[in-house]
Amino acid sequence: MLTLTDDAVQAIRDLLVGEDLPQNAGMRIAAVESDPGSLELSLTSGPQAGDEVVTREDVRVFLSPEAARIVGDKTLDADVSAQGRPSFRLTRQV
Numbered sequence: 001m002l003t004l005t006d007d008a009v010q011a012i013r014d015l016l017v018g019e020d021l022p023q024n025a026g027m028r029i030a031a032v033e034s035d036p037g038s039l040e041l042s043l044t045s046g047p048q049a050g051d052e053v054v055t056r057e058d059v060r061v062f063l064s065p066e067a068a069r070i071v072g073d074k075t076l077d078a079d080v081s082a083q084g085r086p087s088f089r090l091t092r093q094v
Contacts, residue, residue: 002063003075003093004056011078011086012059021045026053026060029067039067041088 004012012027019025025045032038047053047062054061063071074090081087 002071005077008076008078009059028062030064031066
C-alpha cells in the first residue's frame with residue numbers, strides 16, 4: 001500500500017487550506033488513460049467509486065484502481081519550492 005512521508009502529508013495539507021472543499025477532501029491520484037504509466041494529481045472532495053483511500057493523520061489520498069496498482073509498493077514524498085509550490089515524487093519502499 002502507498003505510504004506518505006511527513007513532507008507529503010504537510011504539502012497536501014497546505015494545498016487543501018483555503019480551498020472550498022469539505023473537511024474530508026483529499027488529493028486524488030489517477031492513471032492517465034492516454035499516457036500509460038503516467039499519473040495525474042488533483043484535489044477533490046472525496047473518493048470516486050472503486051478508489052482506495054490512504055489516510056495519514058488528517059490527510060486523505062484517493063487512488064484510482066489503476067493508480068493503486070502502479071503505486072502500491074511506493075512512498076509518496078514532497079518538496080516545496082521557494083515559491084511554495086510542492087513537487088511530489090514516488091520512490092520504491094525498501
